[in-house]
Each structure stands twice: as C-alpha cells, then as structure tokens.
Amino acid sequence: MAFRGTPWVDWANYWATGDAASKPAESEDKDGHLSPTGRGIDGALLDLEYQRIELIKFNLLDNSGTYKEYVEGRDGVRGPALKTWDALRLPKGHPDYDAVGGDGPQLCRGDLIRFRTPTGVCNDIKNPLMGSANQPFARNVQFEATFPDLGKNDLARNRHGDRLGLLTPDPQVISRKLFTRAQSQPDSCRDGHGLPGNSPDANCDYKKAPFFNVLAAFWIQFMTHDWFSHLVEGRNRSEMMTVGCTAQRAANVEKPLSAEEASRLGCRPGDRIDRSYFAQEGEPPTFSAMGKEHLARAYKTTNNTVTAWWDASQLYGYDDASRARVKRDPADRAKLLLVSPDRPTMIGGGMGYLPVFEPLDPINLQWSGQEATAFPDNWSIGMSFFHNVFAREHSLFVEAFWRQAAATPDADSGLRNPSRPDTAILYRDVTEDELFEVGRLVVSAQIAKIHTTEWTTQLLYDEPLYQGMNANWHGLFRGRRLVEAALEKITVNNFGKSTDAKKATQWYTVFASGPGIFGLGSRVYGDDAIFAKYDPNRTDIWSLSNPDHVNGGVNHFGSPFNFPEEFVSVYRLHALVPDLLEFREWDNDPNVVRGKIPVVDTIRGKATQAMRERGLASWALSMGRQRLGLLTLQNHPAFLQNLALPRLQSATGKIDVVALDLVRDRERGVPRFNEFRRQYGLKQLTSFDEFVDRRLPHGSPERLEQERLAGLLREVYGQHRCDASKIITSAQVNPDGTPITDCLGHPDGSIVDNIEDVDTVVGWLSEFTRPHGFAISETQFQVFILNASRRLFSDRFFTSSFRPEFYTHLGVQWVTDNGPDGTVIENGMPNGHREAVSPLKRVLLRTIPELAPELAQVVNAFDPWARDRGEYYSLEWKSRHGAESDEAFAQPR
Numbered sequence: 001m002a003f004r005g006t007p008w009v010d011w012a013n014y015w016a017t018g019d020a021a022s023k024p025a026e027s028e029d030k031d032g033h034l035s036p037t038g039r040g041i042d043g044a045l046l047d048l049e050y051q052r053i054e055l056i057k058f059n060l061l062d063n064s065g066t067y068k069e070y071v072e073g074r075d076g077v078r079g080p081a082l083k084t085w086d087a088l089r090l091p092k093g094h095p096d097y098d099a100v101g102g103d104g105p106q107l108c109r110g111d112l113i114r115f116r117t118p119t120g121v122c123n124d125i126k127n128p129l130m131g132s133a134n135q136p137f138a139r140n141v142q143f144e145a146t147f148p149d150l151g152k153n154d155l156a157r158n159r160h161g162d163r164l165g166l167l168t169p170d171p172q173v174i175s176r177k178l179f180t181r182a183q184s185q186p187d188s189c190r191d192g193h194g195l196p197g198n199s200p201d202a203n204c205d206y207k208k209a210p211f212f213n214v215l216a217a218f219w220i221q222f223m224t225h226d227w228f229s230h231l232v233e234g235r236n237r238s239e240m241m242t243v244g245c246t247a248q249r250a251a252n253v254e255k256p257l258s259a260e261e262a263s264r265l266g267c268r269p270g271d272r273i274d275r276s277y278f279a280q281e282g283e284p285p286t287f288s289a290m291g292k293e294h295l296a297r298a299y300k301t302t303n304n305t306v307t308a309w310w311d312a313s314q315l316y317g318y319d320d321a322s323r324a325r326v327k328r329d330p331a332d333r334a335k336l337l338l339v340s341p342d343r344p345t346m347i348g349g350g351m352g353y354l355p356v357f358e359p360l361d362p363i364n365l366q367w368s369g370q371e372a373t374a375f376p377d378n379w380s381i382g383m384s385f386f387h388n389v390f391a392r393e394h395s396l397f398v399e400a401f402w403r404q405a406a407a408t409p410d411a412d413s414g415l416r417n418p419s420r421p422d423t424a425i426l427y428r429d430v431t432e433d434e435l436f437e438v439g440r441l442v443v444s445a446q447i448a449k450i451h452t453t454e455w456t457t458q459l460l461y462d463e464p465l466y467q468g469m470n471a472n473w474h475g476l477f478r479g480r481r482l483v484e485a486a487l488e489k490i491t492v493n494n495f496g497k498s499t500d501a502k503k504a505t506q507w508y509t510v511f512a513s514g515p516g517i518f519g520l521g522s523r524v525y526g527d528d529a530i531f532a533k534y535d536p537n538r539t540d541i542w543s544l545s546n547p548d549h550v551n552g553g554v555n556h557f558g559s560p561f562n563f564p565e566e567f568v569s570v571y572r573l574h575a576l577v578p579d580l581l582e583f584r585e586w587d588n589d590p591n592v593v594r595g596k597i598p599v600v601d602t603i604r605g606k607a608t609q610a611m612r613e614r615g616l617a618s619w620a621l622s623m624g625r626q627r628l629g630l631l632t633l634q635n636h637p638a639f640l641q642n643l644a645l646p647r648l649q650s651a652t653g654k655i656d657v658v659a660l661d662l663v664r665d666r667e668r669g670v671p672r673f674n675e676f677r678r679q680y681g682l683k684q685l686t687s688f689d690e691f692v693d694r695r696l697p698h699g700s701p702e703r704l705e706q707e708r709l710a711g712l713l714r715e716v717y718g719q720h721r722c723d724a725s726k727i728i729t730s731a732q733v734n735p736d737g738t739p740i741t742d743c744l745g746h747p748d749g750s751i752v753d754n755i756e757d758v759d760t761v762v763g764w765l766s767e768f769t770r771p772h773g774f775a776i777s778e779t780q781f782q783v784f785i786l787n788a789s790r791r792l793f794s795d796r797f798f799t800s801s802f803r804p805e806f807y808t809h810l811g812v813q814w815v816t817d818n819g820p821d822g823t824v825i826e827n828g829m830p831n832g833h834r835e836a837v838s839p840l841k842r843v844l845l846r847t848i849p850e851l852a853p854e855l856a857q858v859v860n861a862f863d864p865w866a867r868d869r870g871e872y873y874s875l876e877w878k879s880r881h882g883a884e885s886d887e888a889f890a891q892p893r
C-alpha cells in the first residue's frame with residue numbers, strides 16, 4: 001500500500017510476483033488460487049488483462065484513412081466492431097487487383113491465400129492491403145498529441161512553451177551527457193575498439209543485466225528487421241541535415257557550445273544525416289463527431305517499408321528487390337541456399353552457411369561482403385547468427401518433409417490448393433516451390449513462438465509474465481480441453497462475430513486468454529463444441545472453401561493492423577549491445593574468454609567474415625554466456641556513438657546513432673515522455689526525482705546514483721516557472737477531476753522541472769523503478785502489451801489458418817512440438833513448472849549439434865548459459881555447477 005502514491009503500476013507488489021522472497025512462508029501457500037501466492041499471481045494477471053482492455057479501447061489510431069469510421073461507425077455498427085475497410089482494398093493498377101475482384105467486393109482467393117505472399121497482401125483475405133509493405137505506420141496516441149515540436153494546438157504550446165525543436169534540446173549533448181558509458185580504464189576500451197589482436201585484457205565497462213544474454217539483444221534486432229523499417233533500401237531522403245552538438249543548457253539557460261566544450265563532451269558538430277521520408281505531410285483532413293473536431297490522421301505520416309506481419313520477411317523478402325536477394329538452392333528449390341565454408345573441416349560446416357552477396361545482386365555498396373538475405377541493413381554478428389540458424393532450420397524442416405514423403409509417398413500431406421480444396425495433395429505431389437513456402441510458414445511460426453514464450457518470458461522474468469505470455473500462445477487453460485474448447489467457441493463465434501463494440505473487443509480479449517490467441521478459430525465445430533474437441537476429426541467442419549473459416553480467427557479491434565510509430569520508438573534498444581564480445585571456443589574450455597572482439601569489427605561484411613572464421617558454435621556459446629547491457633541511462637555503446645557511415649559522405653563520415661534515435665523520434669512526432677505515458681493510461685511524473693526507486697534505502701549507493709542521474713536530467717532539460725492557467729493535456733485529468741496544467745500539481749508560479757520535454761527514449765531509460773525481472777521499463781511494456789498481442793490477433797496464419805491445409809501435417813506438428821519427434825520435456829521443474837524444452841533451445845540443438853553439452857544445462861536460451869537460475873525467479877549472478885572457473889562470474893556488475 002505504501003507504494004500506491006508513486007507513479008508506477010502496483011501489481012508488482014503482490015505476493016509471488018518477485019523472487020522467492022516475495023512468496024509467503026511455505027505453510028501459508030497451500031490453497032491454490034485462494035492462497036496468497038494464488039491471489040498474487042491471479043491479481044497481477046487480472047491487472048494485466050485490464051491494461052490490455054483499456055489499451056484496445058483507447059489507443060488504436062489508424063493512419064491509413066479508416067479513423068473517421070472508427071469514431072463514427074458505419075451502417076449502425078460502431079467503429080471498434082468493424083471488420084473491413086475500403087482503405088484496405090487493393091488499388092487499381094495493383095498486379096492482383098483483378099484477382100481479388102477489381103472494383104467489386106474484394107476477396108482474396110486461390111494462389112493469393114495459400115501462403116504468406118511476397119509483399120504481405122491477402123493475409124486478411126477481406127482486407128487485402130493490410131500489413132503489406134509500404135502501408136502507413138499507425139499511432140497509439142491521439143493524432144493531436146503527435147508532433148509536439150510543431151506547436152499545432154494550445155495543449156502542445158502550453159505543454160512545451162517554445163522549448164522544443166528538432167535539435168532542441170541538443171540530441172548529441174543529450175547523448176554524451178545521458179547515454180555515454182563511464183569507463184574505469186578508457187585505455188583498455190578505446191571507444192569500443194578494445195586492444196590490438198582482440199586481446200582478452202581489453203575492457204569496456206557497461207551495466208549488465210544478470211538474467212539476459214547478448215543473444216537476446218541481437219534477437220530483438222533480428223525481430224525488428226522483420227516487423228518494421230522506415231528506410232528504403234537502407235537509405236532515407238537524399239537531403240542532408242545537421243544533428244546538433246551546438247548548444248547546451250547551463251544554469252537553466254540554453255547557450256552555444258564552444259569547440260572546446262564539444263570536444264570535451266566528445267560530440268561532433270560536423271555530423272550530417274539524411275532526412276526521414278514522409279508519406280503525407282500536408283494538413284490532415286478533419287471531421288466532427290460527438291460535438292468534437294477530430295484529425296483524420298497524424299500531422300505527418302510515414303510508411304512501414306517492410307511487411308508488418310510476423311512473416312520472417314527479413315529472411316524471405318517483402319518486395320521484388322528483397323526477394324531477389326534471397327538465394328534458393330538450385331539442387332532443391334525448397335531450400336535456401338547454404339554453402340560449405342571455405343574451410344571444409346570447420347566444425348558445424350556440414351550444414352553450411354548462407355552465401356555471400358554477388359556483384360549483380362540488388363544491394364547497396366555498404367552491404368557487399370555480407371551474407372545474402374532479404375533485409376541486409378545494419379548487419380551485425382547477431383544478424384549473421386540468426387539468419388544462418390534459421391536458414392539451417394528451414395533446410396532441416398525440408399529434409400524431414402522429404403524423408404516423410406519418401407516413406408509414405410501416397411499419404412495425405414495435409415496441404416491443399418484453395419483452387420481445388422477437396423483434392424488431397426499427397427506427399428509425392430508436393431512441389432519444391434510449395435515446400436519452400438510451407439518452410440517459410442513453419443519458420444515464421446517458430447520465430448513467433450520463441451519470441452512469445454521464450455524471449456519475452458526472460459525479458460520480463462517473473463511468474464505473472466510467464467503465465468501471461470504462455471496464455472497468449474497456449475491459453476490459460478492449457479491441457480484442460482473442455483474449458484479450452486468452450487472458450488474458443490465463445491470467443492470466435494460469439495464475440496468475434498459480434499457487432500457490439502464491447503463484445504467484439506473487450507470481451508474478445510478476455511476470453512481469448514482461455515484458449516490462447518495462437519490457433520484461434522483453426523477448428524470449427526458443427527455440433528456441441530464442448531465434446532467435439534475429444535474427437536476433432538469427426539466433427540471439425542473447418543473448410544478451405546469457406547472464407548469465414550479461413551479468416552474467422554482474426555480480430556483487428558476495429559483498427560487495421562500495423563505497428564504504431566510509438567512502437568518503433570520503444571524498440572530503440574541500442575543500449576543492449578556491449579562494446580566488446582567475450583569470445584569463447586565451444587571445443588576448448590568454454591569457461592575461458594579467449595579474446596575480446598569489438599562489436600564494431602563484427603558489423604556489415606565483417607560480421608560475415610567473423611562468422612565464417614570462427615563458426616556458429618563458438619559465437620553461440622560466446623553470445624549465450626555474455627550478459628547484455630541494461631536499458632538505463634549512461635549505458636550506450638561507445639561504438640554506436642561514433643559509427644562510421646561512409647554512405648553519408650559527410651565531413652566526419654560518422655554518426656552518433658543514439659543521438660539519431662532522438663532525432664528520428666522527433667522527426668516522426670513521437671510525443672515526449674510524460675504525455676506519452678498519459679496517452680497510454682499510465683501515471684505522469686511531476687518531477688525528475690520521481691524516477692528514483694523509493695524502495696531503495698536512503699543513502700544506499702544505488703539510490704545515490706539514481707539521485708545523481710535525476711539531477712543530471714534536470715541540468716539537461718532544465719526547469720521553468722509554471723502557469724496553472726495553462727492546460728496541457730486532454731488524455732487524463734487529475735484525480736479530483738480538474739484539468740492537468742503546466743504546474744503538474746505544484747503551486748502556481750513555482751519552479752517546476754521540464755519533465756514534459758523529456759524525449760521518450762530518455763524517459764524510459766530513466767525508469768529505475770520496475771517490476772521484478774523487467775529488462776525493460778513499465779512504459780515500454782505498456783506499448784508491448786497492446787502491440788505484441790495484436791501481432792497475433794490480426795494474423796490469419798497464427799489463428800484460423802494455422803492448419804495442415806497451409807502448413808502440412810508435419811508443419812503443424814513441428815510448430816506445436818518445437819520440432820520433429822514429439823514434445824520433449826525439460827528436466828526438473830524450472831520456476832515450479834513442468835514444461836517442454838524451449839523452442840529456441842530445440843532449434844539450436846538441431847542446427848548447431850556441437851552445443852549439446854552446453855545446452856544440456858540451459859532452460860531458456862536467452863538466460864546467460866552458465867548462470868545458476870537458483871530458486872524462483874532469482875536474478876543473482878552466480879555460476880552453475882561446472883562453470884565455477886568462468887571469469888565472467890568474477891565481475892559482479
């Protein structure tokens with residue numbers, strides 16, 4: 001209760017939501033859901049579900065022209081219950097225009113609905129354009145709250161005065177003061193370049209997360225390349241702009257930065273970057289509804305240049321150019337091409353590596369020398385790692401399929417052609433092209449499963465999130481078939497088809513947690529649902545010829561699916577990356593760090609070289625054991641602040657990528673931190689001091705450090721004399737119902753912190769108060785609750801089309817069981833659960849078999865591999881049995 005006065009969510013204070021110390025004494029923990037533990041976890045899950053309901057209700061704002069209908073409804077149906085939109089029809093001139101019905105009603109059919117299409121059209125067969133490449137990014141905040149720098153309305157002007165601009169406060173100064181990692185031995189770090197010869201004596205300090213490894217950092221970069229990009233072929237507009245290092249605030253006054261001050265800070269006034277693309281920049285149309293004037297879109301919009309679907313487009317492509325970069329094996333076109341490494345004796349070489357780009361491939365100069373793949377930008381050793389692993393996994397699936405085909409050529413593969421839905425496709429008749437696309441479906445579903453049930457449960461390492469994420473995938477009532485079947489039928493048939501806005505959205509999400517989102521609507525029962533699940537073959541009447549079955553499991557909650565601009569912002573996770581990689585050899589005492597390899601020497605073409613020289617197994621071990629960087633202030637890698645980008649041809653040839661993170665968010669109109677939180681239903685902060693974690697004892701070193709950083713925020717962003725007559729937001733009101741003003745509850749005319757001006761990235765990096773085991777902040781998490789669920793809810797291939805007709809029988813089984821040969825159960829009871837061996841661990845065991853001894857002791861592939869996981873959700877940094885000599889455990893932080 002003592003914590004309720006803070007701005008932070010409080011479910012994290014319930015019983016059993018932390019580590020073992022948060023559990024009641026054993027004797028009190030007997031009565032399941034009624035015990036303190038049961039009440040704590042159930043309470044947290046309820047709170048989380050409420051958060052999702054509220055987000056679905058308030059935070060879906062589509063930029064593609066459907067928002068007016070969302071507000072006004074259509075033909076007597078309220079906006080949130082609408083399911084199709086004219087704005088998502090294929091336009092005249094689109095190559096598939098006629099195939100989907102031209103200017104009549106549009107419905108995807110035939111070849112367009114078989115697999116994930118190259119550009120992402122026809123995932124939703126009734127809204128062909130949804131989620132395809134080059135559709136506008138959506139928003140999660142009121143359009144009026146976007147682009148605060150433009151001062152377009154009174155609220156924005158009242159909130160920020162004249163204090164904001166694209167380069168104000170100065171982004172490079174913020175980067176140097178608030179993002180730079182302090183170094184205890186700068187000569188051993190050398191701005192991230194380490195020591196000659198990759199000497200193990202090099203050292204770049206960084207604040208480390210004890211329960212999350214470097215593989216996890218690169219995993220999320222790998223994911224973002226699938227979900228979104230603002231760039232076109234690795235480029236922005238040709239027009240260049242400056243990026244700061246020209247002014248700083250001192251004693252609350254903005255002053256020009258002298259050359260000495262710039263050089264002391266380490267920033268570069270000569271840096272230049274290419275401006276962002278915009279899709280629409282003119283004044284947005286407006287409409288009035290319910291006595292209020294509304295914008296029909298944000299002040300400017302940008303396009304997502306890749307498919308928004310979780311379709312592994314980074315591996316398989318999203319348009320013609322990217323498809324042309326993907327190489328298929330000429331000997332078996334069902335496979336991606338993998339070649340033998342230059343040294344055939346190389347361990348793990350048997351399965352091969354992705355080939356390197358050739359001169360005629362459609363690429364930028366900066367990508368030459370890299371492995372050939374669809375999304376080559378910002379290539380790193382981690383991208384090389386995951387692209388190779390999943391290319392191998394694709395091949396393994398194909399080989400398993402051909403083996404099955406050889407053993408049972410006349411059996412039904414499960415696959416169907418929608419043009420001949422009643423004809424079984426036998427194993428022997430499956431073509432290489434078909435199997436390639438099936439492989440893509442299987443690999444993308446595995447990736448989604450790894451992300452949902454393995455990466456995220458380690459990112460948010462506590463029991464409520466373990467349960468919550470597993471509920472998203474498998475459902476809360478996993479294994480209780482009667483309950484699952486009943487809830488699935490209610491969700492899909494009643495709430496899914498309802499034209500009542502509340503049922504179609506809020507009730508839908510609550511009930512979907514029962515059976516889980518994955519596979520929703522993939523079975524349709526003609527008779528009594530409750531008993532049908534016991535004999536699904538007899539009564540499942542799902543039909544490929546029925547569009548309502550094929551598409552029946554998706555729900556967009558009245559707002560077409562695409563990621564919002566705000567989502568990109570909270571994925572600006574560059575702080576996760578260390579400067580040096582601690583290199584180990586899988587076959588030569590894994591406890592010894594053989595060298596410290598600068599990440600900057602493992603990017604672009606050098607990533608490919610490093611991968612081939614040292615091999616997947618050793619890189620897996622190295623990145624699997626090393627902790628990633630905490631998402632907090634003063635913890636960004638030096639190499640990204642000084643990244644050479646030759647394509648810019650600027651005076652310095654370099655860019656500070658983490659300053660650019662701020663510039664891009666400002667260019668694209670992401671609201672600043674406090675308004676961002678209010679828009680998402682979170683509590684605002686009223687001073688920088690509220691960032692300090694009140695649970696820490698006064699005077700403790702950690703608290704003192706947080707207080708120092710809060711002081712630094714004040715120095716960088718400043719303060720002003722407030723005016724209580726200025727209303728600053730329409731997103732929330734004060735608890736007593738009065739409007740929120742410039743004074744944020746402080747007395748009129750008092751000096752208040754410029755907390756409203758804090759860039760969102762800076763704000764969430766400053767959130768020291770977090771639920772147990774959260775590698776991200778509460779603000780970022782709030783954005784994920786909504787959008788991570790939507791990625792599943794909206795995708796037909798993860799819901800009603802998760803069927804053998806698309807995936808084949810083997811594919812369905814592979815995704816369900818995490819590979820061939822049935823489910824394999826993990827040893828012991830990790831955190832009290834009996835569970836299947838995790839999906840990424842299974843993938844790694846198959847694709848890099850040399851790792852078997854190391855992985856034998858790993859439960860979650862994203863937890864540092866040699867860490868003792870200890871008791872219930874321990875965050876301790878302690879070696880497991882057999883890794884006592886690993887020197888990483890000698891470094892406590």
Ligand code: HEM
Binds near residue numbers: 217218379
């Ligand atoms: C070696 C590692 C990395 C390098 C060299 C790198 C480089 C870059 C660069 C140069 C940009 C700016 C593009 C622009 O706006 O012009 C960028 C953007 C971005 N990076 Fe990274 N990055 C790395 C790792 C990561 C990681 C681990 C993440 C984690 C999620 C990440 C997430 C992002 C995001 C979300 C953007 C914005 C993309 C967009 O605007 O569409 N990056 N990165």
